[in-house]
Amino acid sequence: MRTKNNTTKLLANLLKARFPYLYFQTWEEDRALSVIRSVASNAELIKTTRNVITWRVTTGFQDQSGQKLGETKAPLKALEFIEQYDEPAIFILQDFHIYFGGQGKLPDYQVIRKLRDMLSNIKRSPNPKNIIFTSPYLILPDDLQKDITIVDFDLPTFEEIKNILDEMISVNKHSGRIVIDLSEEEKERLAKAALGLTLSEAENAFARAMVEDGRLDKNDVEVILEEKEQIIKKTGILEFISSDLDINSVGGLENLKRWLLKRNKSWLDSAAKFGLPAPKGVLITGVPGCGKSLISKSISSMWQLPLLRLDLGSIFSGIVGSSEENMRKAIKTAEAIAPSILWIDEIEKGFSGINNGGDSGTSSRIFGQFLTWMQEKTSPVFVIATANNISSLPPELMRKGRFDEIFFVDLPTKRERREILKVHLKKRLRNENVLGNFELNEEVIDLLADETEGFVGAEIEQLVIDALFEAFAEDRSIRLDDFLKAINNTVPLSITQSEQIRSIRDWANVRAVTATPKEDIKDYTKSLSPVGTSSDGDDIKFNRGGRTIDF
The missing domain is CATH 3.40.50.300 (P-loop containing nucleotide triphosphate hydrolases)
Known part of the structure; x- marks a missing residue:
């Protein structure tokens, strides 16, 4: 992502090189204007400072003080004003894309022809002049594609959002109305969570987080994510x-879990300083x-x-x-x-x-x-x-x-089936009327884990639900027999799709890392296909798909 300093330097170089037409695609007009004005007034960056004059179809041209400059609402009148202006200036034409066509509309060919006619005049003007188009949409007519330079104007950087957050914390901390409970790392996490929002959106998100419970802390990351959800909904392609x-909530897969846990916070600056991508x-x-x-x-x-x-x-x-x-x-x-x-x-x-x-x-x-x-x-x-x-x-x-x-x-081992059973049984057996005299202990879980050999996690969840339906239909509390009946009525995937599972295992055996840790693999018994026997002919070995790498 381009930093603010890089954007400023690029803009300064383009202005010094007298590029006639620049195009900023952005929703943040005020922020774009602020950057342009800071560059235009900095003699160290562009040598010749320039007036910044803005145009909108509702007001025509206005100078930096807001004073109206003639009757220039009509686009051709505005372009004639630029031609006749004889001082160093940057003209910002806001939402001028409406004359370029796009979205089913025909372009205004008189406006496009006028812009092409003005090129030599702007380039050879004794006083430097540049035109900058700002718009939320990138719409360029074919006739002007070689003449307009697109300038990437990215969303706010982490530093910009962090500055906004620091300012809001400073103001509200001294007011005494908001409790601020954030460490420096938590501030960084909150600011990182707001990346992708405009400055206005980020400010609104932080303000909402403060007023909802009168405090700002690490838990308010969820509020920021809710604001981001709005962006996703508007795309129509991604789903939040x-x-x-x-x-x-996930039973087993400890190898994969450990791998993921070790990579938590890996997007923070502290990880980058550690040399980690x-x-x-x-x-x-x-x-x-x-x-x-x-x-x-x-x-x-x-x-x-x-x-x-x-x-x-x-x-x-x-x-x-x-x-x-x-x-x-x-x-x-x-x-x-x-x-x-x-x-x-x-x-x-x-x-x-x-x-x-x-x-x-x-x-x-x-x-x-x-x-x-x-x-x-x-x-x-x-x-x-x-x-x-x-x-x-x-x-x-x-x-x-x-x-x-x-x-x-792979299919869950006995140890993993125990974990999966615990997750779903504790999730659903919380009502005393449902439990009745049923005692959920280690022996019961161990028995059910043995009986569900070859079941996948989804099938284990469903058998718990089926057992509850059995008890509910008879208006009584749950019994162990209900679970055993549900198990006996289930034909697991390990039987119905045995060929496909064997094919997947064959592929993964040398190409993937097992999500189950090495110490759990010994729990596999009849759910795996035998591939041979030990040297003494007693112990059957089983093919376990995936390299057994521990994290």
Whole structure:
């Protein structure tokens, strides 16, 4: 991301070089005007200081004091005024894009012709003159594309947002009406959370956080994320996922959990000073229903970052060229509110058919666009991709440099099944009337864990629900028999999709890291296919997909 100083220096160089037409695409008119005016008045930057004169269709030209300069509301009159002006000046034309066409409107060809006629006059003027167009939208007529220079005017930097936060803290702390309870690291986290907002939006978010409970503390990150949710809703491509799941809501997968916990706070300045880059992301593959989506949602709460879900189906559109634009828009939005988490569920469904050529190469272009961004991105956007059928994904996606790691999630071990059972039983058996005489102890959990050999996490959750329905239908408290009946009535995926699971394991055996820690793998018994026997012929060995690397 370009820093404020770099933007100022670039603008100064363009003005000194007498670039005639510059274009700022921004929603922050006041901030853009402030930057332009600071450069225009700085003789060290541009040598010749210049008057800054603004134009709007509602007022015509006004000087910096707000004084009206003639009858110049009409665009041609405004351009004639610029031609005749004989002092060093920067003319800022606000929302002049309405004469450039776009959004189904025809351009004003007289205005465009006049701008082309003025080029030599502006370049050769004895006193330097520049025209800067400011607009929320980038609309350029073909006739002017070679003459207008686009200046990237990024959203506020971390330093700018931190300054706003410090000012608000200083003012409200001395007033005594607001309690400020923030360490320096928590201030940094709060300011980082506001990245992607305009200064006005960030100020509103901080103000809202203060007035809701009369204090400003680390918990107000959630308020900032709610403000960011508004940005996501307006794109129509990304979905903002609100999740109250924490990492303890996920049973098992301790290897993956430890990997994620170690990378918490990795987007903060303290990590950068330590020499650490922000992590790129993870690809999680494995057996359906084993918690891939669940852990994706829990990362948002653990890291206190916004979670954005990208539906690849919404990227592809029937209009030629719009699919590529949708992908650019999704990436730009994710980067604008960074640090953030971008979740792509079942990624194989979006990218599995890129080589069949059935869509005139659109899928291949989208895929290439995504790969390039994954490889070169510098914004702290953590990508979580989940896949059930990993073998259908293009090999380029799995190359090092795209994702930090590929994790394989297998059928849960007994130890993991115990954890999953505890999560769902404690979540649902909270009413005394439901429990009755049923005692939820370690022996019961151990028995149920044994009986659910080969069950995935989703099936374990469902059997708890089925058991509760059994008791509810008979208007009584829960019994152990209800759980055992639900287990006996379930045919698990490990049986119905045994061939697919074996195929996934074969792929992951040498290509992925197991999400289950090494010490848990011994818990596998009949849920895994035997691949041989020990030298004495007694102990059966079982194939465990994934390298057993501990984090």
